[in-house]
Amino acid sequence: MADADNAPAVSPAAANDDNASGDHKGIKEVAAMLGVTHRTLRFYEDNGLISPQRVGSTRIYSKRDIGRMQLILRGKRLGFSLREIGEFLDLYDSDPSHIEQMEHLRGQVREKLAELRAQKAALEETMRELRQIEAEATDRIEARR
Template identity: 70%
Template sequence: MQGINDVARELGVTLRTLRFYEKEGLIDPQRVGNTRIYSKREIGRMQLILRGKRLGFSIREIKEFLDLYDADPGHHEQMGRLVERVRERLIDLKGQRRALDLTIEELTKIENEATTHRMRKQK
């Protein structure tokens, strides 16, 4: 069991971040008076939340995964849903990468043309 300051430091997040996820119902630390106490379960949930955010999942999607984790002891449904969402995210990211590659190509071409034009003007 750890207090909010220790958990924030351990996870590299702000107190505000922990309070936000509590408000959103993703974590539920115990209360002793006004003090929040985080169990290993809550810290584990926060690690999953942070990983989900890094991977680009929405709060709603992360909540759905966590709810399935709690409701499905064998984690079969959760894993199926996770695979679905991961595949969707991969498709989105690959599309974004193609768009970025095209933009980079076009900007490089413009840069080369502008550099060539500038060098001609200087002669």
């Protein structure tokens, strides 16, 4: 799968815009636009996260489908599971005035932030240890020259 960092940012409103103007794209164009493979698009469709229209056997992606894919890729980049991403997409599809749903989303985001902070602290400690080992190795090398 491609790097989701290059996927353009998208707002929930854009993800829900079904683009009545008829601006639809085929799988090849969408895959290239998002930097993913055709298989990746089919995978997310098989998992119920996107549902492009079909003309015969050809998948046709609306602006809404592309927006949802951008949200999916962002969610994966941020470390969310497919289940969590599906829940986020359901929230975006729902009425934003439903406070309980927004509170649930906020809670999940806060949990992920706490998890990432813990990972960051662990990485920083590992980097400190590695810098110390590197410094000790450098000192020993220099002492023998």
